[in-house]
């Protein structure tokens with residue numbers, strides 16, 4: 475096995491070639507704390523389905539660049555961030571017969587979770603010959619409060635066709651010491667954690683505690699977020715399926731609005747702190763007149779407000795469609811007795827929001843009755859919240875799930891730990907979990923994509939007003 479220093483060779487570019495110089499993100503490896511661990515040939519060498527030629531295996535020097543956009547006029551672009559490329563390694567650290575793998579799913583649902591589980595099971599079984607594979611039920615708390623369930627390819631054969639997670643999931647219940655004790659007591663030596671930003675923060679703690687105890691346990695993360703709020707990776711699996719589902723709600727809202735006199739179709743979509751689903755569904759459907767997301771303030775009354783805009787749209791078009799992400803407008807929804815208001819949190823500590831959709835519907839009705847008491851008006855409010863995430867993954871997302879699960883297996887088998895797999899600029903990479911746990915992925919309302927939303931909707935920019 476190459477030394478840690480070689481694996482993480484910091485500068486891959488020529489000394490005198492400033493533009494090619496890279497900063498390779500250091501990837502934790504089990505030999506960092508257990509230097510005497512040996513290596514074994516990769517069993518893929520003898521797998522009848524694989525005929526590995528030398529390029530088949532990923533070398534420690536294979537990297538994926540974080541940023542591929544550059545202004546060539548810039549003379550000194552600075553060192554480029556690079557991550558180890560995901561894929562099978564020529565030599566591996568774990569003997570397959572000694573692997574005891576655990577798989578857990580945490581947080582909210584996302585299309586494709588079952589596919590990831592299935593592919594972890596089948597991949598471990600078929601690629602590496604691992605036979606001891608277990609599902610941990612009901613999220614992090616399941617490590618210390620439930621019995622693991624033995625999994626094999628037969629059990630999981632049709633899971634990719636099912637939404638949700640067959641292992642079940644939960645929020646909260648993160649008790650670090652009980653979790654690591656349970657992992658140790660059950661002799662798991664590979665732990666695959668599927669979850670969102672909260673899960674990744676928990677994984678950092680698990681990884682650090684395992685390191686502190688000097689245990690021979692690899693921890694691999696697979697980011698799952700229907701909101702697409704995890705940074706660095708291109709997007710989460712399941713996101714595109716969710717956008718597709720969201721469009722169906724928008725189509726229904728449009729049909730309802732168009733079929734009424736002064737009809738407004740109002741759709742609330744998921745997106746606690748990021749409006750990616752709302753944005754992508756808006757841009758792909760083109761039936762949306764106004765898209766409201768958490769990254770952007772908005773207001774209802776007066777010049778440049780939502781009501782003025784909708785008034786004009788109804789006069790011009792007779793109907794309008796408004797899409798609102800659940801985290802939008804939270805600052806302007808009245809909270810009853812302000813001083814006595816206590817912000818609610820779910821078991822994981824995430825804020826529980828007021829229903830922006832229900833509030834908007836009621837405000838729209840009040841506004842119309844006040845300003846146009848004699849004219850017909852209809853608001854049809856559609857809340858497909860759970861429908862967009864509780865479905866099986868579509869074809870591209872299922873493929874993503876397969877590739878990301880296999881990436882995780884190859885990394886863990888090679889002895890990498892504390893890493894997360896995901897596509898960066900279309901190529902699967904291993905990213906230190908600490909970095910992923912820190913990274914956020916808000917919608918950039920200054921970029922071209924958001925400008926295009928505004929240009930296809932003609933919605934106000936809601937700027938220039940003091941709140």
Ligand SMILES: Nc1ncnc2c1ncn2[C@@H]1O[C@H](COP(=O)(O)OP(=O)(O)O)[C@@H](O)[C@H]1O
Nearest residue numbers: 581582645646648669670671672673675676822
């Ligand atoms: N900062 C944190 N430290 C440790 N565990 C966390 C942290 N934030 C969330 N978790 C745990 O991660 C799990 C999933 O988190 P949650 O926020 O509900 O979903 P998601 O991972 O999808 O964002 C829960 O069990 C929660 O207790």
Ligand SMILES: O=P(O)(O)OC[C@H]1O[C@](O)(COP(=O)(O)O)[C@@H](O)[C@@H]1O
Nearest residue numbers: 581582583670699700701744745746
């Ligand atoms: O009702 P639940 O299951 O707590 O989930 C609601 C939340 O789940 C999400 O879809 C995703 O949240 P997570 O990524 O934290 O799981 C949010 O958009 C939404 O606020």
Ligand SMILES: [Mg+2]
Nearest residue numbers: 581670671672
């Ligand atoms: Mg989350």
